[in-house]
Amino acid sequence: MIRDHSGRLPLAPALLLLGALLAVAALASIGSGAYDLALMDILKVVAGREASDPVAAMVVLEVRLPRFLLGFLVGAVLGVSGAILQGLFRNPLADPGLIGVSAGASLAAIAVIVLGGTALGGWVTLAGQWALPLAAFAGGSGTVILAWRIASRAGQTAVATLLLAGIAINAVAGAATGLLTFYASDEELRSLTFWTMGSLGHAAWDDLVLGAPFMILALMAAPWLARPLDAFLLGESVVGHLGYRTATVKKVAILVVGLGVGAAVAVSGLIGFVGLVVPHLVRQLLGASHRVVLPVSALMGGTLLVAADAIARVVVAPAELPIGLMMSLIGGPFFLGLLMRRKVM
């Protein structure tokens, strides 16, 4: 491969390549599934023209396009969130799951599934079809705020305490999830299992309307964090020395992650490894500067999830693999491989 003096790929060609990969993944994602679509039809429909196949327009616009957009947004948010947390904690192992966001969101969603007919009946009647995604979103954001409160009691926020609080919250949420699973009926169990494995299968414009504003907001706020996060790589005290408001930066970072991941989990369930693997890979290929890592992680995360989703629909057709399962199956071994041959983090 063509590397520069620092062993990195040049940025512009790498971006071009990634853009091309995204285009391929997008076409594959929109083209693959139970109903066969011709490439020309897809292009015509996306361009707003009449397709030769009348069903094609419906399939593309109502089913495949929202699914592709949702997949891309979720992947982008997970990638960026992972990059932000890894910078904030100065730890390449940080992941949105780590501070309890995902666990909190999934606990709330499972509670709605299992207790929707009983204890949480009022909430389900009130929120209707939004009950589950809204609960997941609230659960995710709530856990971030809780972890944040615990960690910032002494006036300033201790990052190590935040990490420890996240681990404890994960344990409690995991146990509570287990308890709910224990009480779930067979039918609830099926819906619950599918949900904890992560899926874009029911993606529709509804989900997009609910989740997209939060995810887009999180993605748009992220670039503001790039320079301060670079300073974080030199140590938390150096951030203040360099003239950034450390407390504000930390607050914005946690808010962005809570908002983005809460919304992502709400619409697609638990999807692991994107937040861990993608930023890691970007740093290996393009360097650790967050002005590169943040946008490229978004692009790569989105592309990866869209591609994985396309594959998940094909490998066991006409059924489909849960995307969360798929990501762990690909991401786990891939990450182990990376660890075995790494030089620096």
Next chain:
Amino acid sequence: MVLEIQNLSVSLAGTEIVSEINLTVSAGEVLMLLGPNGAGKSTLMKALAGELPYRGRIRLAGRELGGWCPGELARHRAIMPQSVEVNFPLTVEEVVALGRPAATRRCADSVAEILMEALEIKHLRHRLVPGLSGGEQQRLQLARVLGQIWDTRQDRLLLLDECTSALDPAHQQMVLELVGAMAREHGVAVLAIVHDLNLAAQFADRMVVMKSGRCFHEGGSSEVLTPSLLKAVYGYRTRVIQLPEGYPLVIPLASGSAQTAPLNPVCRQAS
């Protein structure tokens, strides 16, 4: 006066680490802070760096530390911490650029070039920081820190916490000569913690010796570096020779027999 410290006390977890320090550093002056381990030097430095809450007053260019906006303060006060550990693959160039947020990425930053040249890290510019030696990393951090206040016209304060600890003797001289030139020629006020007494003697305009969180003695190097004072502060025996160059040379002596080296040296109280 660039830096004025009045009745500064710092407590950590209920224990007072720094007590009633009064200090000033004027423009162009190099003040070296000496003292045994645990004397409170680094804690004092952290208070000046804005990392710890304190009682008393710290004024930079006549203005209370809390009255500065962070971005402006960063252009007037630069801090070199005892150690900076970089785990992520940033290059030397990128770390130097972190101290110069105003410089754009497109055109090369001439100040960064000058500093990398002066600190002999220019040939390492594309190398990844985690792969550098301790001394190279220390020179890199100094380049970043100096670049931070380079463009500011006046009232600049440079805080150095053991900035030569990982350097070989030749680089120790080079770095302190550069710091000295920043002070003399550009009017930067320098407050540095140095453990090497002879380096301190060679480059300090004035010295402050701390012991148990208090100011033990303050003065010129010939005044501070005397066998009796070093015995009282560090509890070790020395011979001090006045060099024709105008500064003293401290030679450590073996502690001698057990009787002459008391296990708990008697501390003189600060006047």
